[in-house]
Amino acid sequence: MAPFEPVLTRGLGRLDLTDLSVYEAQGGFGALRKALRDMTPEAVVNEVSASNLRGRGGAGFPTGRKWSFLPNDGRPRYLVCNCDEAEPGTFKDHMLLEQTPFQIIEGLVISAYAIRAERAFMYIRGEFLEGYRIFRRALETARERGYVGPRIAGSDFSLDIVVHRGAGAYICGEETAMLESIEGKRGEPRLKPPFPANAGLYGMPTVVNNVETLCCVPHIVERGAQWFSSIGPPKCPGPKIISVSGHVRKPGNYEVPMGIPAGQLIEEYAGGLEPGRRLKAIQPGGGSSAAIFEEDLDTGLDFDSLAAKGTMLGSGGFVVMDDRTCLVRAALTLVRFFEHESCGQCTPCREGGQWVARMVGRLEAGEGSNADLAILRTLNRTLTGTNLCPLGDSIMPFLSSVLRRFPEEFETHVTQAGCPLAAEQAVAAGAGA
Amino acid sequence: MSPERRRKAEELAARYPRRQSALIPFLQYCQEQDGFVTRQAIRDGAEMCGLTEAEVESIASFYTLLFRQSVGKHLIQVCRTLSCMLRGAGELQEHIRRRLGVRNGETTPDGLFTYEEVECLAACDRAPCLQHNLMFHYNVTPDEFDRLLETWRASRPAVSLPAE
Amino acid sequence: MTNGRRMVRLTIDGTSLEVPEGTLLVEAAKSIGVHIPVYCYHPKMDPAGLCRICLVEIEKMPKLQIACNTQVAEGMVVHTASSRVAEGRRGVLEFLLLNHPLDCPICDKGGECDLQDFTLTYGPGASRLTEPKLHKPKAVDLGPTIVLDEERCILCRRCTRFDNEITHERRLIVVERGHRSLIGTADGKPYTSYFSGNTTEICPVGALTSKAYRFRSRPWDLSHADSVCTQCSVGCNYRIDSRFGRIMRTYTRENPAVDDGWICDRGRYTFNYLYEPSRLRQPLIAVDGELKAATFDEAIALTAEKLGRAAQARRVGIIGGGRLSDEEAFALQLLARDVLGSDNIDYRASAQKYASPPRYEARLADIDDASLILIFGAVTPEQAPIADLRIRRAVARRHARLLFVGPFVPPAFVPSRHVPYAPGEIAPLMRALADVVHHGREEQGEGFVAEIAQALAQAEKIIAIHNGRDPQAVEALDALLDRLAQYDHPVGVLVVGAAGNARGAEAAGCVPNLGPGYAPLGRTGMTTARMLDAAARGEIDALFIAGANPALTFPDGALVRRALERVEFLAVSEQVMTETAAYADVVFAAASFAEKSGHVTNLEGRQQPFHQAVEPPVQVATDAQILAALAHALGKPWVISAEPAVLFSQLEKMQRPARTRSSRDPLPRPCVDDPVPVPDPASWPDGLTVIPIPHLYAGGGAAAHDPGLAPMRPQPFAVFHPQDAQQRGVADGTRVRLRGPGGEIEVQARTGDHVPPGSVLVLADMPEAPVNKLTNASGYGVACVDAATVTASQELSA
């Protein structure tokens, strides 16, 4: 097999792809011309369907299928690009936004053409002010060069892209919350049905896609579905950017073929663990995913393989924890995250999330009890799967997985009224820092 | 509404198919000018979108980057989520709290610095990280923070919450 | 009812059933008696799916589903009592109880709380909730009527959704997010909706409670009586809950055709006046110009003697009926006609002339699918609040157009179009409309005529709502509707009554030219105006006024005052001392609606029974008893029974022909006085046209004396156009005196763009500042601002 060549991140770090001429020199906007000149919208949809591209925002839904759900009833349609990246451990869209904005624009225009969207919206996380500025500048340039706006690249297709900056709320990454947010409301997920394909933005048929998903589209158009689906497992193929962070020597975004084994990613891309350290746990797919462990290092990083392991690829936020890690503390940062980010609409997530955070907080502070542990062991039954949106269902997976794998670490927090590792490390480091 | 605000409101509203979509950008704009979302801004936002003040209040209170009270000239937001935790965010936070003499969410008595612990900033590979007036600083050690603090003290930033 | 919808077959807990497509699972289950607990779901509002208590198991679906937002599907197999469901529900309850205070013993909702109930039925057994409670604000003063306990709140958002989806007022909100979420208002402003009390009913827990009911009783101690609200002409159905013979609260009693399950705060809270010292508890007789306690027999004897003598001289008059029951209104006209031999009987104690549309009678429910709602004269949010909710829904959710024709912009919570027309111009407008519509030349109308005519021509169903004040406009409207009906537009009319039972009184024969059932008499007695005029000239010797307060409500205030001062004998039947009763020689202490039974007829002509809830004080009699006693004392005991049931059977027979007549036959109309022109503002130095405006909490009777309404009651005020205010040096908030030819009143000045220049809107029916001192019989007046008061108040504020 030929060695894998980066697709989405080609040239990044080497070239200044925020410069349009550099992007064009690398073949940028070729796919846009091809699609608009040589392909019908249906042909683009078909090509994307055939490629088996699955959404990179977390759920892994087949993109072509999503596009073909839109009813043909003459109402205006909208495309929304989800750049609200806030899933703990994920930082790929942030990078794409700041370093290759034209690729996003190209993906947006082609996708909007494919679904015959009347307007596209770029929702950028509020914290990405720099990225927002870069993107707006890029959009201006693209508009001047006729890649966005009326009669794009000489075709009959016109598209306006509205850039919308968020204002601080992880939940707005959830697609229906995002639509509410663009409509100028509280970013609270909507009750489904109806689904966005039928009643999305302003009640109109709408597609929401992740930044990385849209970035794949020009390459599929240019190089064909066949090429794309030959990378990685056929059911969820393609290049995938994995954000690696935590206890590795070279944290960073790595574009890999879908399905690469976890161990290989750590060793060959991320520089391995620090010398003398041993792997304890990995969160493979963002803060919402259950942990995998040493014994799972040969698991392929793709939607299906990880699902088979009871976890998920999610957004591709890959956090490595070595043996220094207190998993109670790790779990605490995550359950606190969900407590903080719950929109508060529904009971289990709002109340249960807060309860879990308090219990884990107690454990971490050495004030927990066996009763807390007993409750935590059962809560996934009533707190997971009972919520209005997936956020509430994300509170328990990581906690449950590490509690199951390392029960003694949690129990010791009760019996020793605190973290055994902290004490160890204090000795090892010769004083706490 | 002041004529200038009205102009801005119209400019923002024109970007969207429906006016209310411009509400949050409008409040961000008002916040940039006033330092936080004032009652007047809430009223103006309501007028602009045909909403009640109550509705705008409800919407504004949802978003953590819309502040209902004035913040310091320097807004320091430090990530507290997993990847940063694994690489020293806890120590950094403790250092900053001690250094500024504030707790999470507080502003120094001189009104210069507001300190906040926030969730994952999507820069986990350069942990621990923080934002100063929404600008990123990566791999911030306590020493690095002290250095940054000196430059911030010496500078006179115009806006702690830029809108655009 | 299937409404022609396809039927779907499914199985719930082993029972197979068929329900129309689109039915929600909760409702389907309800239809076969399977109870699924709900908190956030409310049948009158959109499903929200927030609380998650309604989880059920549906075969072939991996996760539990919420029954409140799942529509039935063919072949669906649902389990509502499986162990998984039980576990899910237990979980939700556990989460809700985590931070819920354990104060059920002192909670007003105790005994009718869904959290308490469901916890008993489905809740976690041995509690593992040792968690210390999080604290949130308790006893938050939400406004004049409501107290909020944020700790008890389970954030189901029924209240905020009610305020949004039902009232469209959008002032009750959720602030913050996550578990920090709180229910509140903007900036802690008081929640002053006219419908606030409903939130205490729909709140599934004791988070929202009525100030009026706080700590007063427990639900299981209450006796219930089905009654009907008579505070306005909508006639909402409600229940009166009492304990030890005292009313504790009122509660909705849903009638989908009338109130749709809601009541307004005027209706809900007007009952404590009954227990105030100002409540009349025994008859009074004037001795040397001062009213002194008397026995019922003394009062009857004196009144019978005076009325009898005046009747012999054909110098007697009777006013009232609009605030009596149908039976009593019927008895009142019996007293006039069959006991005293006079047709001088009139229920019309205000500017209202008609309470029933002669044709095209609409039902309230006709508003629901109207495509155009045309309102003139009536101010529905103030005068028919619960009907206004229907209007709001039709406009906001069913895209009806709302056209308001009249001199000022009325309050509106949904998009509406105001078409400015000066008082007195409405009739010509209606004629012009009828003309262009008749000739199919809608677009050629002048000014607003074209706009309205085109709207009418395009509308699929038109409902006109007015206040029955302007006979010429009503006549012209009729002609217009004739034209529209010719073109197959369904049309309908609703007349908002000035008094709660105005239509009932009209139908019972309390008008000079019509008997019960609108039966034309072929002769006519005097209208209210003519009786007052005659009394003022000494041509009437005795007046009996039952449940009416013309001294405050009759537009020609100067005339009323002259009449009441001059008339030799005045008897009044009332519950509290009113402006009219103050002139009386005899005052009867009358029972309230809660203290008797009978029927009332609402603005759509629906005759509704109401039942006695509590006993009146011993010396207080019902109006039927008073009237029967008078008949007895006048030697005709057989004419008037004191028994509502007897009166009703007589009345019903006489009303039957009108009810069963063909819809094409117009109802005969009450006779009216010759029109009086609107005073010319130029006729008065620096004059402004006085336009009285109604207010839900105005009025001189119960409303003025009820401590429950006191916090909501407005101070008398007048609203000027900013320009007029400026010219006169009047600033917002200052007290000014308005002086007109007939007298002067003191009010607080306000300014508003919705006032037409050259006019001033003055709060009507305020005893402290009766606007009828400024108005003439047209209902409008003229006044100037007394310059002295302006400077004085400015000095005060300076």
Ligand SMILES: Cc1cc2nc3c(=O)[nH]c(=O)nc-3n(C[C@H](O)[C@H](O)[C@H](O)COP(=O)(O)O)c2cc1C
């Ligand atoms: C709580 C929550 C947060 C989410 N955040 C993001 C996000 O930041 N970016 C994103 O692309 N998708 C996010 N998603 C997924 C979106 O709902 C949606 O599935 C996605 O944008 C669809 O795009 P795709 O099909 O291209 O993956 C989130 C989902 C949930 C439930």
Ligand code: SF4
């Ligand atoms: S699960 Fe959480 S975030 Fe999602 S709707 Fe419910 S409360 Fe909001």
Ligand code: SF4
């Ligand atoms: S106050 Fe009552 S109705 Fe309103 S959200 Fe809370 S529990 Fe629900």
Ligand code: SF4
């Ligand atoms: S709308 Fe009228 S009838 Fe209904 S509750 Fe209110 S006052 Fe009573």
Ligand code: FES
């Ligand atoms: S955890 Fe700190 S930036 Fe992601």
Ligand code: FES
């Ligand atoms: S009743 Fe169904 S979620 Fe609340």
